[in-house]
Amino acid sequence: MIKHIFFDLDHTIWDFDKNAEETLMELYHHYELAALGLASPEAFIATYTENNHLLWAEYHLGKITKETLRSERFSKTFTQLGVSPELIPLQFEEDYVRLTPIRTNLFEGSKKVLTYLKEKYTLHIISNGFKESTLTKMDKSGLNPYFSNVIISEDVGVNKPDKAIFEYALAKAKATKPESIMIGDSLEADIRGAQDFGIQAIFFNPLRKEKPQDVAWQINHLEELLNHF
Numbered sequence: 127m128i129k130h131i132f133f134d135l136d137h138t139i140w141d142f143d144k145n146a147e148e149t150l151m152e153l154y155h156h157y158e159l160a161a162l163g164l165a166s167p168e169a170f171i172a173t174y175t176e177n178n179h180l181l182w183a184e185y186h187l188g189k190i191t192k193e194t195l196r197s198e199r200f201s202k203t204f205t206q207l208g209v210s211p212e213l214i215p216l217q218f219e220e221d222y223v224r225l226t227p228i229r230t231n232l233f234e235g236s237k238k239v240l241t242y243l244k245e246k247y248t249l250h251i252i253s254n255g256f257k258e259s260t261l262t263k264m265d266k267s268g269l270n271p272y273f274s275n276v277i278i279s280e281d282v283g284v285n286k287p288d289k290a291i292f293e294y295a296l297a298k299a300k301a302t303k304p305e306s307i308m309i310g311d312s313l314e315a316d317i318r319g320a321q322d323f324g325i326q327a328i329f330f331n332p333l334r335k336e337k338p339q340d341v342a343w344q345i346n347h348l349e350e351l352l353n354h355f
Contacts, residue, residue: 127304127305128247128305128306128307128326128355129247129248129301129305129306130247130248130249130250130296130299130301130305130306130307131243131247131248131249131250131306131307131309131355132249132250132251132252132295132299132306132307132308132309132320133249133250133251133252133273133308133309133310134251134252134253134286134308134309134310134311134312134315134316134330135251135253135255135260135263135264136253136254136255136263137310137311137312137330138233138309138310138311138316138330139232139233139236139240139269139348140231140232140233140263140267140269141231141232141233143175144229144231145226145229145230145231146171146174146175146178146222146226147171147175148229148231149222149225149226149229150167150170150171150174150222151167151171152225153218153221153222153225154167154170154171155167156221157215157218162204162209162213163207163208163209164207164209169207170203170207173203173206173207174199174200174203177198177199177202177203177206178199181194181195181198181199182195182254183314185254185285186254186285186286186287186312186314186315187285187287187314188284188285188288192256192280196219196223197219199219200214200218200219200222201214223259226259227258227259227260227262227263227266228262228266229266230266230267230268232267232269233332233348234347234348234349235347235348235349236348237268237272238349238352239348239349239351239352240269240272241272242352242355243351243355244272246355247355248274248299248301249272249273249274250273250274250275250276250277250295250298250299251264251269251273251275251276251277252277252286252291252292252295252308252310253276253277253278253279254279254285254286254315255278255279256278256280257278257280257281260276260278261276261278264276274299275295275298275299277291277294277295277298279291282294285315286310286312286315286316286319287314287315287316287318287319287320287322288319289319289322289323291319292308292319292320292323292325293323296325303323303324303325306325306326307320307325307326307327307328308320308325308326308327308328309327309328309330309351310327310328310329310330311329311330311331311332313329313338313341316329317329317341318340321340326342326343327341327342327343328343328344328345328351329341329343329344329345330344330345330348331344331345331346332346332347334346
């Protein structure tokens with residue numbers, strides 16, 4: 127029955143953490159953060175990653191705005207690591223937002239899987255990512271040829287897991303619920319959002335977290351999809 131496959135982008139196809147790590151390592155040296163007392167770039171990156179994930183979880187649920195997310199993820203990171211607010215580099219966030227989307231690290235097997243699936247199904251992206259960054263990631267990573275539609279929450283006005291974004295995506299794709307499936311890494315935004323809307327979902331779980339009972343289907347590697355479609 128499946129004709130349309132909807133993918134999340136960040137943390138599912140585009141390797142957000144790896145791309146962010148490369149950018150942060152570059153900025154760590156550019157801004158000479160060791161001179162501010164941040165002797166370990168690894169600790170800086172780990173603290174940022176934890177803060178960013180927590181803020182994105184709140185953003186998915188509409189608890190904070192885009193502006194709050196962008197203003198707090200680095201301010202929290204620097205202050206938690208002992209840097210006085212007046213010493214935080216003012217352009218750090220701006221440089222991060224400019225440099226990260228041009229990175230092109232994808233999860234292993236991404237293009238192999240997309241090439242295979244595109245021959246049999248119509249593929250789409252549903253992303254809660256910010257519009258300009260999402261379009262840049264798609265372009266620089268060579269992903270546009272694989273997807274018929276790129277649905278971005280900023281355009282729709284609501285984030286996953288809101289049912290309205292899934293309704294919009296299916297209307298855009300001219301797809302029905304029984305012939306659609308969602309693949310993503312976020313249990314709340316992608317999996318439960320899709321399931322609550324009434325479409326199947328596959329939990330992409332590369333970190334091998336414990337699978338909740340309400341998740342029917344998970345994969346740890348994208349190439350597992352080759353055995354199911």
